[in-house]
Amino acid sequence: MSPPMTPARTRNAAATRTAILEAARKRFAHEGYDQTGVREIASDTGVDAALISRYFGGKEELFAEVLSCAPNIAEFLEGDRESFGERVAQMLAVEPMREEKFELFLIMLRSASSPKAAEAIRRHSHDAFYQPLETWLGGDDAAVRARLLSCVMMGATMNRVIYEDYLLDGQQRQELCEALARTLDNYVSGPV
């Protein structure tokens, strides 16, 4: 009656753990914390949902661990300072959404409304986004300028997530990009 208990996955705890983390990262970025069930993550990984509780303690802890190894602001900061605005604006407005670059943003935006995830997001985004950004910016008003950059970047991402760009055509996105680049560079080169 039962050929079940098919192992399928080679027994390797470390690999399984990272596979779960990977699947969870994608799910959380795509669907957000609430919309993602442990069963889905497990299914993506090809594993039973119980393993998530066993390895991470629960969905909440899994989310925290996903955050802690998600790509951070560093992606945006490498490159020369003068082209920062142009580079980021391109990614924000004209290039096809590069999920891997914006994964941290996407996770934040789509999960911030969940109380369980909010605290982890606050902490992590402060450590992995604001702090490095402030340091990179330098100067007395670095905190304010970091916030300004964050507003524009998050707002642009949010808009893109909501409207999926069906509101703007290519030409308009180009104009949008140029304006965003100017604004961003203005904040980078500050002082305010």
Add this chain to the structure above:
Amino acid sequence: MSPPMTPARTRNAAATRTAILEAARKRFAHEGYDQTGVREIASDTGVDAALISRYFGGKEELFAEVLSCAPNIAEFLEGDRESFGERVAQMLAVEPMREEKFELFLIMLRSASSPKAAEAIRRHSHDAFYQPLETWLGGDDAAVRARLLSCVMMGATMNRVIYEDYLLDGQQRQELCEALARTLDNYVSGPV
């Protein structure tokens, strides 16, 4: 055994309907679509949850109807054009969060990640935010400038929601406000 069936609420369908809408609006703005249960809304109203299904068809339709009578962009547009940036920046950065002004934003930000709510948000925010804003802005590139304004306003609101301003002190918020005002006015007075 039973003093139950306490009516408590005077029998008035229209009043009850609007009371439910009111309660739902606050809940959706505070907690977001997913985090809000029909039982909570009903309890706030002092009514049984079944009434929500009866009056609105279901939670989803209730959300759509809440959106359709939520405050819209008009709140921000009244007043003279020159002081737009200053006014809005004040509300975004220094004044204590005025929930009633930002309710539409809050609902959008906290509910956008829910697929059930997303479509209603897209449609409504287009009609009640972008269209009026574009008309108010005028000019060829009104659509782009509207998007730019939206990025800054949504980004600022999002940041405020996430961090609750515990990252910036009063002085910094003042600086933030001035920079936001300049950026906003820059977009308003366009062309880009």
Add this chain to the structure above:
DNA sequence: CCTAGAAGTCACCAACTGATGACATGGCCC
């Protein structure tokens, strides 16, 4: 070979969600 423990699976639970149909009740009209 064979046993001990790690790795993974299964069955199940308790809580919660939105929804529905049967029931009670209050107020209006004749």
Add this chain to the structure above:
DNA sequence: GGGCCATGTCATCAGTTGGTGACTTCTAGG
């Protein structure tokens, strides 16, 4: 005042969620 329909309540359902402990199976070490 009596009946009737709108108004509101209750009990309950079916689905989903995250989580847990007992079970099976694989593999390493003796």
